[in-house]
Amino acid sequence: MTVSILIADDQGMVRAGFAAILDSQADFTVVGQAADGVEAVALSHQLRPDVVLMDVRMPGMNGLEATRLLMAPTPRTPHVPKIVILTTFDIDEYVHDALAAGASGFLLKDAPPADLVHAVRVVAAGDALLAPSVTKRLLQRFSEQRPPSDQHALRLAELTEREREILVRIGRGMANAEIAAELFIAEQTVKSHVTRIFTKLRLRDRVQAVILAYDAGLVSPDR
Structure with a gap:
């Protein structure tokens, strides 16, 4: 079974780098690339990828808003992909809220290529991507900030x-x-x-x- 992937990031070099890593896997196919949240939502509805790699901080519509839209299917757009949030910060309020909105996990952009491949495989299989140390630190920070x-x-x-x-x-x-x-x-x-x-x-x-x-x-x- 081939896993179809959509990459959403406002930096072209990041998209190209991730696409090269993922397309090198025999069972992965990068079906599209988006430069912002609006394009990510539109392409997801059109291409119906299994997994969306979603940058959390993008101009216009950010990854959080795009995640919320993709997690709310309608009769016209019933497809709900698995979403992995991409971020440069392990302590990021957007990540917390995107996970609460239905993302399957998150990944730091500077993670090794093997971690990226693993992340896609995990969420494509229907499992949650919980990196215990980073996730715990993220949640602890926000439990301290929010009553x-x-x-x-x-x-x-x-x-x-x-x-x-x-x-x-x-x-x-x-x-x-x-x-x-x-x-x-x-x-x-x-x-x-x-x-x-x-x-x-x-x-x-x-x-x-x-x-x-x-x-x-x-x-x-x-x-």
């Missing part, structure tokens, strides 16, 4: 106590097997709880679960 949001209280009220316990551990970056071992339950039971958590809270993946856990104050630097 816990009350907007999540009603959503969290739908969870059972066990589901809440599991959400906290997802927020800490624990895998299902680790959660199962800590709570002395079967891994399949954890998977069932995770599915129900995602359904009740209308979450797309573990990235959004981690973001919500921090934003709601369930997980914080000192807890």
